[in-house]
Amino acid sequence: MCNDKKQIIADLSNISFSYDSKPILQDISLTIRSGERIGIVGESGCGKSTFLKILAGLLPPSSGTINILGDSTPSDIRKHVSIVMQSAMLLPMTIYENITLGHDYSEDSVRKVLEQVNLLDWVDSLPEGINTYLGDRADELSGGQAQRLAIARAMCKDAPLLLLDEPTASLDAFTAASVMASLEACTEGQNITIVHVTHQVEYLKDYDRILRMEGGKLYV
Numbered sequence: 001m002c003n004d005k006k007q008i009i010a011d012l013s014n015i016s017f018s019y020d021s022k023p024i025l026q027d028i029s030l031t032i033r034s035g036e037r038i039g040i041v042g043e044s045g046c047g048k049s050t051f052l053k054i055l056a057g058l059l060p061p062s063s064g065t066i067n068i069l070g071d072s073t074p075s076d077i078r079k080h081v082s083i084v085m086q087s088a089m090l091l092p093m094t095i096y097e098n099i100t101l102g103h104d105y106s107e108d109s110v111r112k113v114l115e116q117v118n119l120l121d122w123v124d125s126l127p128e129g130i131n132t133y134l135g136d137r138a139d140e141l142s143g144g145q146a147q148r149l150a151i152a153r154a155m156c157k158d159a160p161l162l163l164l165d166e167p168t169a170s171l172d173a174f175t176a177a178s179v180m181a182s183l184e185a186c187t188e189g190q191n192i193t194i195v196h197v198t199h200q201v202e203y204l205k206d207y208d209r210i211l212r213m214e215g216g217k218l219y220v
């Protein structure tokens with residue numbers, strides 16, 4: 001199907017954002033269609049994470065409009081979006097609870113996602129498996145395991161729009177490559193729309209569009 005006939009997932013119009021009086025994003029407009037994979041690159045501090053937070057409904061824009069699958073308020077937008085950030089925020093709860101975050105996902109569906117992110121063997125080796133309390137073990141997790149858990153959390157939500165904010169930036173090259181492979185395995189063949197901020201363009205080689213952020217604006 002011709003790309004411009006695909007459903008519009010997200011429509012951003014003239015988005016600007018300032019932290020206090022410091023302008024970060026200026027007049028950004030972007031239309032994202034179902035299934036698209038968009039990479040965003042740009043120098044450190046240019047506003048990429050800020051932009052993703054607006055897209056995720058975690059920050060309201062200072063001006064402009066954002067519409068994601070018909071919703072425009074940050075709390076409604078959040079229903080349609082999953083985000084994986086640079087380092088995982090793990091909470092003092094069990095592995096299962098860290099992934100479901102209060103949602104009613106079945107243990108089977110969580111196990112399936114754990115398998116996709118290559119964590120199931122490790123989880124099953126723990127004394128209480130998926131119900132192991134992470135508060136006691138959070139420091140024992142490697143960075144790669146923590147990021148895989150964060151990816152499992154995002155995938156379980158099964159949201160149509162997945163935002164990735166340098167999900168492997170805190171990992172060594174080998175672990176980063178294997179976490180990216182897990183992410184590919186989870187998303188392959190699914191009609192999932194991805195916006196991926198990264199400094200590593202090699203991760204974006206099969207993407208539909210790579211946008212560059214500079215001076216608060218996005219360029220093709």
Ligand SMILES: Nc1ncnc2c1ncn2[C@@H]1O[C@H](COP(=O)(O)OP(=O)(O)OP(=O)(O)O)[C@@H](O)[C@H]1O
Pocket residue numbers: 019024042043044045046047048049050051
């Ligand atoms: N909570 C905040 N309050 C004030 N300024 C902030 C805040 N968060 C970020 N900034 C500033 O906003 C600008 C954009 O930050 P942002 O984190 O979006 O950049 P980035 O492109 O993601 O950078 P990096 O590639 O290093 O992750 C930076 O100058 C940063 O210092």
Ligand SMILES: [Mg+2]
Pocket residue numbers: 048049050165
């Ligand atoms: Mg950032």
